[in-house]
Amino acid sequence: MSAILQGAGAGAAAALTPFNSIDSNKFVAPSRSSLSVRSKSYIVAGSDDGTNKSFGSSSLIARRSQPLMIPNAVTATKADTAASSTSLKSGHELLLYEALQEGLEEEMDRDPHVCVMGEDVGHYGGSYKVTKGLADKFGDLRVLDTPICENAFTGMGIGAAMTGLRPIIEGMNMGFLLLAFNQISNNCGMLHYTSGGQFTIPVVIRGPGGVGRQLGAEHSQRLESYFQSIPGIQMVACSTPYNAKGLMKAAIRSENPVILFEHVLLYNLKESIPDEEYICNLEEAEMVRPGEHITILTYSRMRYHVMQAAKTLVNKGYDPEVIDIRSLKPFDLHTIGNSVKKTHRVLIVEECMRTGGIGASLTAAINENFHDYLDAPVMCLSSQDVPTPYAGTLEEWTVVQPAQIVTAVEQLCQ
Amino acid sequence: MALSRLSSRSNTFLKPAITALHSPIRRHVSTDTSPITIETAVPFTSHLCESPSRSVETSSEEILAFFRDMAQMRRMEIAADSLYKAKLIRGFCHLYDGQEALAVGMEAAITKKDAIITSYRDHCTFIGRGGKLVDAFSELMGRKTGCSHGKGGSMHFYKKDASFYGGHGIVGAQIPLGCGLAFAQKYNKDEAVTFVLYGDGAANQGQLFEALNIAALWDLPAILVCENNHYGMGTATWRSAKSPAYFKRGDYVPGLKVDGMDALAVKQACKFAKEHALKNGPIILEMDTYRYHGHSMSDPGSTYRTRDEISGVRQVRDPIERVRKLLLSHDIATEKELKDMEKEIRKEVDDAVAQAKESPVPDSSELFTNMYVKDCGVESFGADRKDLKVTLP
Numbered sequence: 001m002s003a004i005l006q007g008a009g010a011g012a013a014a015a016l017t018p019f020n021s022i023d024s025n026k027f028v029a030p031s032r033s034s035l036s037v038r039s040k041s042y043i044v045a046g047s048d049d050g051t052n053k054s055f056g057s058s059s060l061i062a063r064r065s066q067p068l069m070i071p072n073a074v075t076a077t078k079a080d081t082a083a084s085s086t087s088l089k090s091g092h093e094l095l096l097y098e099a100l101q102e103g104l105e106e107e108m109d110r111d112p113h114v115c116v117m118g119e120d121v122g123h124y125g126g127s128y129k130v131t132k133g134l135a136d137k138f139g140d141l142r143v144l145d146t147p148i149c150e151n152a153f154t155g156m157g158i159g160a161a162m163t164g165l166r167p168i169i170e171g172m173n174m175g176f177l178l179l180a181f182n183q184i185s186n187n188c189g190m191l192h193y194t195s196g197g198q199f200t201i202p203v204v205i206r207g208p209g210g211v212g213r214q215l216g217a218e219h220s221q222r223l224e225s226y227f228q229s230i231p232g233i234q235m236v237a238c239s240t241p242y243n244a245k246g247l248m249k250a251a252i253r254s255e256n257p258v259i260l261f262e263h264v265l266l267y268n269l270k271e272s273i274p275d276e277e278y279i280c281n282l283e284e285a286e287m288v289r290p291g292e293h294i295t296i297l298t299y300s301r302m303r304y305h306v307m308q309a310a311k312t313l314v315n316k317g318y319d320p321e322v323i324d325i326r327s328l329k330p331f332d333l334h335t336i337g338n339s340v341k342k343t344h345r346v347l348i349v350e351e352c353m354r355t356g357g358i359g360a361s362l363t364a365a366i367n368e369n370f371h372d373y374l375d376a377p378v379m380c381l382s383s384q385d386v387p388t389p390y391a392g393t394l395e396e397w398t399v400v401q402p403a404q405i406v407t408a409v410e411q412l413c414q
Numbered sequence: 415m416a417l418s419r420l421s422s423r424s425n426t427f428l429k430p431a432i433t434a435l436h437s438p439i440r441r442h443v444s445t446d447t448s449p450i451t452i453e454t455a456v457p458f459t460s461h462l463c464e465s466p467s468r469s470v471e472t473s474s475e476e477i478l479a480f481f482r483d484m485a486q487m488r489r490m491e492i493a494a495d496s497l498y499k500a501k502l503i504r505g506f507c508h509l510y511d512g513q514e515a516l517a518v519g520m521e522a523a524i525t526k527k528d529a530i531i532t533s534y535r536d537h538c539t540f541i542g543r544g545g546k547l548v549d550a551f552s553e554l555m556g557r558k559t560g561c562s563h564g565k566g567g568s569m570h571f572y573k574k575d576a577s578f579y580g581g582h583g584i585v586g587a588q589i590p591l592g593c594g595l596a597f598a599q600k601y602n603k604d605e606a607v608t609f610v611l612y613g614d615g616a617a618n619q620g621q622l623f624e625a626l627n628i629a630a631l632w633d634l635p636a637i638l639v640c641e642n643n644h645y646g647m648g649t650a651t652w653r654s655a656k657s658p659a660y661f662k663r664g665d666y667v668p669g670l671k672v673d674g675m676d677a678l679a680v681k682q683a684c685k686f687a688k689e690h691a692l693k694n695g696p697i698i699l700e701m702d703t704y705r706y707h708g709h710s711m712s713d714p715g716s717t718y719r720t721r722d723e724i725s726g727v728r729q730v731r732d733p734i735e736r737v738r739k740l741l742l743s744h745d746i747a748t749e750k751e752l753k754d755m756e757k758e759i760r761k762e763v764d765d766a767v768a769q770a771k772e773s774p775v776p777d778s779s780e781l782f783t784n785m786y787v788k789d790c791g792v793e794s795f796g797a798d799r800k801d802l803k804v805t806l807p
Binding site for chain 1: 529531560561562563564565566567570572573574579580581582583584587589590591592593594595597598599600601602620621624625627628631783784785786787
């Protein structure tokens with residue numbers, strides 16, 4: 001029943017499903033996503049029934065879900081355990097930032113070209129402790145403390161990547177990466193294309209973003225929407241220790257530039273993850289809770305608000321299907337599409353701004369591709385288009401709260 | 415007249431010894447490799463370091479190679495000019511004529527393991543790194559056989575196997591990239607250096623100083639070369655920089671000011687810089703050079719400077735003329751031989767242009783290739799799935 005497949009190291013060939021191209025014939029409606037690209041070389045948690053088909057909907061239900069999560073920083077949410085928990089033979093419990101650290105350390109052990117650069121990542125151990133202890137183990141050159149110059153050290157990472165190094169560039173807060181926008185957009189995203197394929201840029205740009213606890217407007221930014229148009233990059237958002245480690249490893253192994261969005265408030269989530277090596281698929285969405293009545297698409301922290309709302313909804317008799325989209329660019333329209341075809345109603349819950357956010361793009365994509373399957377218009381709940389205020393009550397009102405999600409579902413399901 | 419006929423006849427005896435050269439030109443000139451020492455015309459000015467000696471070790475072969483390469487680059491840029499006016503090259507086209515000494519002088523001092531990264535004025539640097547004329551022209555005309563398969567254009571020439579990292583359109587953005595190249599060289603213990611070229615306009619960018627700080631802090635083998643052609647597009651240096659002594663603006667980083675129109679001085683400076691960078695970390699080279707064309711083909715180049723100034727520099731400081739005088743005065747070649755060489759080069763460039771004109775444009779499936787790496791047999795679609803569809807390798 002376990003849908004977790006072993007990483008490349010384990011070499012378990014039989015149960016593995018290799019990457020399958022999205023067979024266009026399986027899509028009834030055309031896909032808007034410009035491409036469904038798989039990176040090479042790593043195995044993903046895919047269908048486990050051994051048949052060589054692209055992700056069938058049945059296998060999604062057996063997919064990894066979070067049996068027990070005890071987040072202490074966020075709203076107290078337990079993932080709905082209706083979905084079968086994966087049969088973990090053994091596992092160890094850790095916090096999300098430790099999971100990121102584990103993934104990072106494993107990859108640095110595995111490949112000497114992997115290095116980290118960012119502010120206070122070395123001796124200080126990282127402002128969110130993701131790189132704690134790594135400088136002692138790997139040395140100053142591999143865990144590089146940079147001066148405060150985002151533009152320069154992001155560019156430096158990209159230049160190093162052109163020669164074959166695999167740097168992980170940490171922005172202390174995602175918002176600071178705005179200073180490096182030119183490097184990310186023009187060099188990181190475009191060099192592979194403009195050089196006609198000569199150079200690859202295997203960087204990972206990561207950092208915490210999102211609305212925290214009264215951090216103020218400039219430190220509560222959501223940059224997914226700004227980066228989503230940059231051609232040539234991939235964006236993923238992690239939300240649990242399990243997918244944090246998996247996505248971190250996948251991003252490092254990917255030959256393409258990947259931006260990994262973490263959330264300030266999720267670093268202390270606790271979960272039990274497998275001892276064995278595993279990787280998550282960069283382009284795949286995660287089925288959190290299967291259901292029949294409505295598809296709720298979300299990512300990052302809003303997943304927990306959605307799951308909390310789901311508890312209320314279940315009590316009220318609704319059966320929501322919750323999908324954590326994880327891959328922000330490109331969207332996993334296969335998973336999403338299958339869900340829409342089943343439930344015919346979509347609610348998007350995101351922390352991005354309303355204008356030009358991820359939800360806006362996703363709404364357009366769903367409308368274009370699955371219009372015939374919708375019984376109601378796609379509804380999108382996003383943060384308000386305001387700079388995040390400092391006052392706690394106001395800050396609460398900028399992001400989507402579970403009560404609003406419940407109301408929206410009730411409205412859509414009338 | 416009789417004398418030259420005599421000398422050319424006597425040179426036929428020497429012909430067999432010289433045809434071992436790779437060039438198609440049948441040359442009767444001296445290609446001695448025994449060292450000649452030549453004094454640079456202009457002394458070096460230094461900041462926080464010692465100047466290299468003004469006596470440059472070179473040889474007849476090398477000076478002749480300078481002449482040949484610079485003449486080829488000059489012809490290429492002139493040909494690009496006509497192609498642009500004939501609307502075969504579109505968009506932006508930034509020409510390097512006048513600055514050729516920098517490209518050839520630098521190449522003479524380094525190996526292909528050393529990396530070079532530059533801005534958008536990259537055609538000649540690409541040729542200097544071993545790029546072929548036909549690849550350059552094809553890329554300029556947007557053909558499939560171009561060095562970036564037609565996807566980059568004038569500002570995006572790259573040659574990975576020769577460690578030429580481009581070719582960048584945004585002013586100054588290549589400087590942090592260059593420091594990254596130097597960082598990788600240090601990380602991999604390559605014993606090679608990176609030459610990061612930027613202009614007097616980019617010298618006012620914040621990222622330059624950020625990168626300088628990083629490079630100096632970590633002793634990266636980066637050599638920052640400011641190609642000071644005195645105009646940042648239309649703005650003269652005295653109007654844009656409070657301190658136009660670009661070699662001094664590194665403050666704690668040593669600097670050297672070099673006559674950038676003298677290929678030998680450039681070679682000497684680059685050799686010196688390479689030794690310095692491998693031992694002591696970054697150094698700035700300010701190359702005093704000049705461009706005859708405007709900033710790009712859209713700029714006439716005469717609204718912010720006088721034609722007298724341009725022709726004055728051409729008469730007094732032209733890099734090719736300087737080398738020609740050297741060749742003649744040291745009896746390495748005769749006037750006629752050099753003219754023949756130039757004719758051959760002109761033909762070579764014309765042939766390359768003709769070949770590039772014949773080459774095909776990229777097909778529409780190329781629109782989506784090279785977006786991501788290793789596309790695994792996946793199908794890739796455009797925004798409208800029905801129109802453009804390609805299976806990626």
